[in-house]
Amino acid sequence: MKHEYDVGVVGYGPSSAVLVNLLLEQGLSVIVFERDEDIPTSPRAAHFDDESLRLFQTIGAADDLAEYFSKSKDYGVYNALGKRVWGFSAIGQVPTDQGWLSDYWFFQPRVERYLRAKNIKQGATALLNREVIDLTELPDGVVITHKNTDDETGTTQQQTSVRYVVGADGAKSFVRKYIGTSMEKLAPSQRWMIVDIKIHAGIPVELESESWTRVSPNETITYVPMPEDIQRFEFSMKEDQSEDDVKSPEAITEFIAKWFQPDEYDILRADVYHFHSLVADEWKKGRVLIAGDAAHLNPPFLGQGVCAAFRDAANLAWKLARVVRDGASEALLDTYMTERRPHAREIVKIAGEVGNKIAWMASASPEELNAMGREDYKQAKPPLGPGVFDGNFTSAGVRAPQPVLSNGRMLDYAVGYNFALVGDSALISAISSSSMAALKALRVVILADDCDSVRNATAAVGGKVMFVRPDRYLIGVANSISEIEAMAIQAATALGSTVAA
Numbered sequence: 001m002k003h004e005y006d007v008g009v010v011g012y013g014p015s016s017a018v019l020v021n022l023l024l025e026q027g028l029s030v031i032v033f034e035r036d037e038d039i040p041t042s043p044r045a046a047h048f049d050d051e052s053l054r055l056f057q058t059i060g061a062a063d064d065l066a067e068y069f070s071k072s073k074d075y076g077v078y079n080a081l082g083k084r085v086w087g088f089s090a091i092g093q094v095p096t097d098q099g100w101l102s103d104y105w106f107f108q109p110r111v112e113r114y115l116r117a118k119n120i121k122q123g124a125t126a127l128l129n130r131e132v133i134d135l136t137e138l139p140d141g142v143v144i145t146h147k148n149t150d151d152e153t154g155t156t157q158q159q160t161s162v163r164y165v166v167g168a169d170g171a172k173s174f175v176r177k178y179i180g181t182s183m184e185k186l187a188p189s190q191r192w193m194i195v196d197i198k199i200h201a202g203i204p205v206e207l208e209s210e211s212w213t214r215v216s217p218n219e220t221i222t223y224v225p226m227p228e229d230i231q232r233f234e235f236s237m238k239e240d241q242s243e244d245d246v247k248s249p250e251a252i253t254e255f256i257a258k259w260f261q262p263d264e265y266d267i268l269r270a271d272v273y274h275f276h277s278l279v280a281d282e283w284k285k286g287r288v289l290i291a292g293d294a295a296h297l298n299p300p301f302l303g304q305g306v307c308a309a310f311r312d313a314a315n316l317a318w319k320l321a322r323v324v325r326d327g328a329s330e331a332l333l334d335t336y337m338t339e340r341r342p343h344a345r346e347i348v349k350i351a352g353e354v355g356n357k358i359a360w361m362a363s364a365s366p367e368e369l370n371a372m373g374r375e376d377y378k379q380a381k382p383p384l385g386p387g388v389f390d391g392n393f394t395s396a397g398v399r400a401p402q403p404v405l406s407n408g409r410m411l412d413y414a415v416g417y418n419f420a421l422v423g424d425s426a427l428i429s430a431i432s433s434s435s436m437a438a439l440k441a442l443r444v445v446i447l448a449d450d451c452d453s454v455r456n457a458t459a460a461v462g463g464k465v466m467f468v469r470p471d472r473y474l475i476g477v478a479n480s481i482s483e484i485e486a487m488a489i490q491a492a493t494a495l496g497s498t499v500a501a
């Protein structure tokens, strides 16, 4: 049966905006359904990491967007004795091995608006104020039933048929319910109130330039100096506090009074959030998959929710394209969850532990607080779980570094959203012509480059040549022709093609 679109995406938050971009880029037809009429004006996420910037680079958005981002500031967690006990230090100064800084602050509505505008230019069909209410799976596709969000009688109900559905529909995902999965809980939930304020012109802002969390028995507060002159304060709520207790203008004025007087700022928003640490046990049922918050809920202590959602999009988009466009086996889509879930779980687990530590500090004794050491957080970079590699190749499933090529450009600008074989020219030139032809048929970008940056990058992951996937994870690294050809055969098998050995 001919379907109207290749992929239907439910929800148009940040994970969807990037996924749609990558799918369109590869020539797939995509329709998006979003329940809301417009992008929410209140940002939730405020922080991106180096991998997010690398993905923006891939979709040609990094240079435009980076000017809206403020460079990262240190982040410190302080206990009631004023001791810094945890945090990110000396960030925002030197690019990481990904080619970008480790941390950036951003204003979410601006980024989402930019991504949606880009998608429109690429030909996305986005239906706003359209809520997905049912999915019916066919042998070769899925029928999506949707209606206007405010339609209570169902008169605006319509159906659209697609080959695959991705639910990027957030924490309360309808699509996750359709899949029928349980969720693994990795830490207790916490309630926090987020207040964003804008200081009036001419009022000096004398807060520290770093962001921080200060924990004490009376109150636990996080401060984030956001771009666009927004100051964010996050207040941990006690069990006996209700939303009404903390959200009234009087309560907010009292919270903020340590720093600003009421006539010095406007309140942009005050919202209560539940910070969950949850990962869905199943991410796919038949032709229906989930991504972003629908698949995993990160408490924001590491600022990793959107970053994880972007990794989902980068992992899934090339697999969908290979299956839909190039006839790769549907089994390729099963590797989406086997690869991504262990990675996402590890990040949720670490973020949950930070939340637990903050909660514990609020009631710890002075002796316990005094005994606390200082821990500097080093970005967690877990490998992918098993999937499109058998684990036997050196650094299989590890994040690929991004060197600067001998022409002075960063690697990904030369590669695009493709596979790439990068490194030692002597090894690459020795690949047999039949294998080379087969690699090219798989659209693998081949870059022989012996400059120091490439040599150092490949050596850092254990070899002379690295085989990088479109989502910038490694199939593996090689030190010999036989290893290169073994990796090529494995990639070709996964992608439903053949490579002569």
Ligand SMILES: Cc1cc2nc3c(=O)[nH]c(=O)nc-3n(C[C@H](O)[C@H](O)[C@H](O)COP(=O)(O)OP(=O)(O)OC[C@H]3O[C@@H](n4cnc5c(N)ncnc54)[C@H](O)[C@@H]3O)c2cc1C
Pocket (backbone or CB within 6 Å): 010, 011, 012, 013, 014, 015, 016, 033, 034, 035, 036, 044, 045, 046, 047, 048, 130, 131, 132, 133, 168, 169, 170, 171, 173, 174, 194, 273, 291, 292, 293, 294, 298, 300, 302, 303, 304, 305, 306, 307, 308, 309
């Ligand atoms: C206070 C706070 C601070 C945070 N800070 C950070 C941070 O600094 N860095 C970071 O990386 N992450 C952060 N996060 C997490 C981050 O906001 C989320 O991970 C991210 O928004 C998830 O994006 P998403 O696209 O998966 O889901 P969402 O942004 O929730 O988007 C889902 C969309 O689906 C739509 N939808 C739902 N159901 C349907 C339906 N049936 N039909 C049609 N549309 C539907 C919704 O209207 C919504 O627009 C923070 C979260 C909170 C709460």
